[in-house]
Amino acid sequence: MLSKMIKMVIVLAIFAVASNAGKYDKQAQKDRKALIKYFEAKFEDPEKNRNNFFPYSTDKELKENITKGLKHHDFAIGNYAFSKQGKAQYDEIKEMPPYEEFIEKGEAIYKKSKVLQKCFPDTKISGEYPYFDKKKNSVITLSVAINDCVTKAGEKKLNLKKGKIAHIEAYFADQSKQAGKKTNIKINSKKAAEAYDRGKKYYYSQRGYLKLSCASCHVQGAAQRVRNESLSQLLGHTTHFPVYRLKWGAKSKTSDGLGTLERRMAGCIKDEGQVPPKADSKEMKELLYFMAYMSNGMKIDGPDIRK
Ligand code: HEC
Incomplete structure (x- = not known):
């Protein structure tokens, strides 16, 4: 009898742990689904949806420059995704993508570095970052993980916005893309849900x-x-980084035009009239x-490339 009860308690405990794991991302899942629905509704027919979604757009813009009927993965x-003019230019540039050399640079850095190979034996990992590290009680982005890896081995701290780190991330992204990987972010603790x-x-x-x-x-x-x-x-904003932008001084001494997601976001936060948080800050x-x-x-x- 007693052993039966103990067994029962253990089974219940296991069940509780298992159902908890799904519980922490409940709100996030709801948010994600609502966002997809919102964008699909918005782009279903921009001309018709003008009053709800496009109050300041001209008739011409809505009719001639916005693709309608977009679905989740189109974004x-x-x-x-929606700008007809933009897409034509994009397709043209993609025929001879200017980022190929950066993938090669990243691959060369990785293949020369025992340290990186040890920290990242699998290179198809772009979709797994950021993740929440329970022990550190902190979100770990790919840039932070790469930087932690090299600094722990006594190497110089990396710039998290451009240069070497962007090359390594270009290589990881390309590897992930070739393997058909998808974004796969997990929220499996209360602390992780709070960070989200x-x-x-x-x-x-x-x-x-x-x-x-x-x-x-x-x-x-x-x-x-x-x-x-x-x-x-917002939907799809993190899937294609690092990006190459002419604006990022392809020919300047301090930048080769390739930048990380952190670099892009710092630009937007400056445009909001704010001082951006550091690339490795809790906020970022x-x-x-x-x-x-x-x-x-x-x-x-x-x-990828961006204007
Ligand atoms: C005043 C409007 C404005 C605000 C506010 C703004 N951005 Fe942007 N953002 C832009 C513009 C313009 C671009 C370039 C065109 C585009 O891709 O949207 C851009 C581009 C981006 C991109 C790159 C998109 C891509 O396809 O590569 C990301 C990521 C981004 N913003 C994130 C953010 C984040 C995060 C914030 C808030 C901290 C923010 N932005 C606030 C205007 C804004």
Whole structure:
């Protein structure tokens, strides 16, 4: 009798642990599904949806430059998903992608480094970052993981926005892409769920004298124009980094044009009139955790090009 009861308690305990693991990402799953629904509804028919979603767009823009009827995975390529003009230019550049050399550079760095090979025996890992590290009680982004790896071995600290780290990430992204990997972010503890919540809060908080949040531009504002740019949607924002941009001084001494997600976000936060948090700060890591979770299930497609 007693042993039967003990067995029962053990079975119940195991069940409780198993069901808890699914519990922590309940809200995040809801958020992700709602976001997909929102963007699919928004782009179903922009001309018809003008009052709900595109209050400042001109008739011409809605009719001629926005692709309609987009579905979840179509959103992966940023504003090229809906911008007809942008997409034509993008396809042209993709015929001779300017980032190939960076993948090769990253591969050479990796293949020469015993340290990197030891920390990252598997190179098809871009979709697994950021993750929440229970022991460190912190979100770990891929940039932070690579930097931790080399500094622990006594090597020089890396710039988390460009240069070597961007090359290594280009190689990992390409490897992940070739293997058909998808974004696969997990939230499996209470602390992880709290980190996700803080990242989400950052994303939706208005800042600066303009009172802009990331969401003002990349959720509500997606597909509208800011100066000469069409605003891209949050969905798919993390799947294709690092990116190559002409704007990032392809020919300057300090940058070869390739940059990490952290570099891109720092630019947007500056545009909000704010001083961006450091690439390895808690705020930046948690913001990335939230954003990457929103792209769960979407294919890794980096490196890529952007205007
Ligand atoms: C005033 C509007 C505005 C705000 C606010 C803003 N961004 Fe952006 N963001 C842009 C523009 C313009 C671009 C370039 C065009 C595009 O891809 O959307 C861009 C690009 C990006 C990209 C690259 C997209 C891609 O396809 O590669 C990311 C990622 C991004 N923003 C994240 C953020 C985050 C995170 C925040 C909040 C901290 C934020 N942005 C706030 C205007 C904004």
